Amino acid sequence: MSLKTKFPQLEIKDAEPEFRPYFAISFFAVSLVVLLALYAAAQYWSHYKTPQTNFLPQQIITFQFFIFPWIVAAGQTIGNGMIAFSGAQLEPISTANNLMTLLSLVVVYIIVPTIFFFQWRARRLKKMENPAAPRQMPTISFLTSSLMLLYTIIPMLPVLITQPSRFENLKENEAVQWNRSHMMNDIINIAWSARQYRILPKELGGGEGSYKGYIVPNKLRDTENATYAVSAADNEITIYATSNKNSSATIFVHLGKEGEFSEWRFNGVFSTGVPYSPWKMKLRTLRFRR
Amino acid sequence: MEKNTIVIEIRQEVAIMLGWLVVGVVLVVVAFFIPEQTTEFWPSINAAGVVAGAYIVALLLYTLRRPLSLKARLTMGILSAFVLFEIAVNWSRQEVQSYWQKTEMLKTREMLGRGIMLHQIPGPLFNALNVYHQQGAKKREALGQVFQRLNPEAMVGANIHKPYYPQDSLKVFVQTLTDGEIVLVGQEAFVKGNDPQFKNFDGKRGMAQEAFVLTEKGITHESQN
Numbered sequence: 035m036s037l038k039t040k041f042p043q044l045e046i047k048d049a050e051p052e053f054r055p056y057f058a059i060s061f062f063a064v065s066l067v068v069l070l071a072l073y074a075a076a077q078y079w080s081h082y083k084t085p086q087t088n089f090l091p092q093q094i095i096t097f098q099f100f101i102f103p104w105i106v107a108a109g110q111t112i113g114n115g116m117i118a119f120s121g122a123q124l125e126p127i128s129t130a131n132n133l134m135t136l137l138s139l140v141v142v143y144i145i146v147p148t149i150f151f152f153q154w155r156a157r158r159l160k161k162m163e164n165p166a167a168p169r170q171m172p173t174i175s176f177l178t179s180s181l182m183l184l185y186t187i188i189p190m191l192p193v194l195i196t197q198p199s200r201f202e203n204l205k206e207n208e209a210v211q212w213n214r215s216h217m218m219n220d221i222i223n224i225a226w227s228a229r230q231y232r233i234l235p236k237e238l239g240g241g242e243g244s245y246k247g248y249i250v251p252n253k254l255r256d257t258e259n260a261t262y263a264v265s266a267a268d269n270e271i272t273i274y275a276t277s278n279k280n281s282s283a284t285i286f287v288h289l290g291k292e293g294e295f296s297e298w299r300f301n302g303v304f305s306t307g308v309p310y311s312p313w314k315m316k317l318r319t320l321r322f323r324r
Numbered sequence: 325m326e327k328n329t330i331v332i333e334i335r336q337e338v339a340i341m342l343g344w345l346v347v348g349v350v351l352v353v354v355a356f357f358i359p360e361q362t363t364e365f366w367p368s369i370n371a372a373g374v375v376a377g378a379y380i381v382a383l384l385l386y387t388l389r390r391p392l393s394l395k396a397r398l399t400m401g402i403l404s405a406f407v408l409f410e411i412a413v414n415w416s417r418q419e420v421q422s423y424w425q426k427t428e429m430l431k432t433r434e435m436l437g438r439g440i441m442l443h444q445i446p447g448p449l450f451n452a453l454n455v456y457h458q459q460g461a462k463k464r465e466a467l468g469q470v471f472q473r474l475n476p477e478a479m480v481g482a483n484i485h486k487p488y489y490p491q492d493s494l495k496v497f498v499q500t501l502t503d504g505e506i507v508l509v510g511q512e513a514f515v516k517g518n519d520p521q522f523k524n525f526d527g528k529r530g531m532a533q534e535a536f537v538l539t540e541k542g543i544t545h546e547s548q549n
Contacts, residue, residue: 103373104415107365108422114363115426119433121493121514124363135365136356136372143376144348151387152341158396183407190410197414201421208428215435222442223545226450230542233454238541293450 062177069181100138101186107135142186150179213279214304216259221273221287224254224262228271229293245271245289260285277302344386348379366419373415377408434515434532437494438547441510441534444485445496446545448475449508449538456540466503467540484508497525499535506538509548517549524549 114124153176160170172180231248234240241247245266255262258278265272269291277283282302287295355375359367384404388397452471459465471478478484478498485496493513500507509525512532520530533549 102414103365103369104418107369108418110363110365111422111426112429115429118426118514119429121491126361126363127365132356132361132368135369136353139356139369139372139376140349140352143373144352144379145345147380148341148345148348148383151383152337152344154400155387155392156337158392162391162393187407187410190414193414194410197417197421201417204421204425212435215432215439219435219439219442222439226446226543226545229450230453233450233457234542235457 062172065174065178065181069185100134101142101182102190103135103138106131106138142182146179146182146186149175150183153179209279210283210303213259213277213283214285214300217275217277217285220254220257220259220262221275221285224250224264224273225289225293225295227251227254228264228266228273228289232291244268245291277304344383348376348383351375351379370419377412380404380408430516434517437512437515437532438534440494441512441532442545444494445508445510445534445536446543448484449506449536449543452506453538453540453542467538468501468503468506471506471538472501485510495526499525504539508536508538510534510536519549522549 110127117124153173157170157172157176160167227250228245228248230240232241232243232245234242236242246268248264248266248271250262250264256278260275260277263274265274271289273285273287273289275285280303283304284301285304286297286299286301288297289295352372352375356368356372359371361368384401388401448471452467452474455474456463456465456467456470465473475484478501480498480501482498483495484498485494487494495511495513497509497511498506499509510533511524511526511528513528515532516530517532522530522533524531524533531549533547535546535548537544537546
């Protein structure tokens with residue numbers, strides 16, 4: 035027995051619809067319901083079964099990320115950062131995750147567009163050949179590929195618009211937290227200096243058991259992060275810090291006689307975060323979600 | 325003997341489409357595995373993404389050729405170009421943002437590590453300084469003797485830090501212990517410092533390290549790496 039493959043010449047002529055209308059419509063409806071059910075299942079899985087682990091390495095890629103391989107990669111990068119933060123060793127990406135990502139690239143960015151564009155061209159050519167012919171029902175493959183393309187393209191549109199402002203907001207918040215953390219480190223340095231002053235005898239320029247008379251050293255009084263001042267009593271000292279990046283952001287803290295901190299107070303953006311602009315508030319009300 | 329033959333008729337356009345699919349899949353798979361497989365997805369998916377993008381452009385040029393009408397070609401071409409632009413922009417932004425977030429996380433960890441050293445290490449030094457000066461003008465014990473009495477486990481080269489939790493990797497070594505000077509060196513086990521070639525106290529390279537020197541005049545601090 036041998037196999038022969040014949041390639042007949044392409045003949046464009048009036049073709050009968052592949053399916054009866056009611057069958058095609060019902061199949062389209064079933065496909066849509068199946069896709070929606072898959073999406074709902076993926077949402078349930080990601081929110082209730084794996085609530086906080088979507089971005090950890092070795093995690094099985096969830097459906098909603100299957101068609102966006104860059105989100106999978108971003109999750110991996112951030113997960114690696116969290117692992118490095120905890121001091122654990124990074125592990126290579128598992129074969130399963132590699133293959134899933136490759137599969138997403140192949141299916142969504144090779145197979146689906148190829149089927150879509152070839153079928154679209156065939157339909158356009160048929161229409162051009164016979165404009166008077168009744169509209170042909172789309173094939174299942176054309177419908178499926180169109181739905182997949184729409185599912186890929188539509189969610190990216192709001193991200194394209196909102197992502198720059200969200201990233202800027204993230205950077206602003208990070209800058210505020212960075213400033214706050216640096217100020218706290220400066221305050222610790224001042225607290226040292228004050229505690230040392232309290233311990234040292236007067237012959238060595240100290241307070242000999244009292245904070246009274248303590249002045250913040252020049253190099254600590256005004257840094258790139260903030261400006262610092264103190265109010266010193268015998269057994270307690272209060273440190274005031276005003277941010278040089280945002281003058282409404284201040285920190286107050288008390289230091290006891292043994293050098294223990296108490297009553298940290300964070301004011302301005304340090305307590306409320308970066309306020310949203312009206313534009314950002316409007317975007318939040320649109321409730322775009324990924 | 326009669327030969328049985330099976331004839332499979334494949335329409336030409338389907339055959340061409342299959343050919344495109346095979347070529348596209350092979351190219352993307354090869355491109356995906358060309359970069360070295362590391363702990364990040366980006367090198368592989370970027371290589372595969374560039375190949376997939378080139379494939380889609382070639383596919384567009386092929387499927388939008390004549391005899392399609394100019395209107396249909398322009399409409400689909402512009403829409404496709406916009407979609408490709410959308411994907412490329414989202415892709416690159418996500419890469420930039422994810423690397424930025426990772427870098428910020430590591431910088432935060434470094435600052436936390438240094439802050440912990442700054443907060444924890446001077447404690448025993450201040451205690452020794454306080455006890456030493458409470459002796460008044462006539463000192464019975466030298467500063468180093470006071471420190472050693474208050475910290476019996478302190479010997480040159482020893483780690484005197486007791487971890488507060490299982491992941492606490494801070495080490496505090498006694499570098500110098502003399503009558504007039506005590507030097508404590510704080511070192512992180514996995515937080516990188518400024519110089520990757522810096523030789524740390526315990527022999528590692530490039531880790532964050534802070535030194536605290538206690539004399540009778542007080543404590544000075546030096547950020548060594």
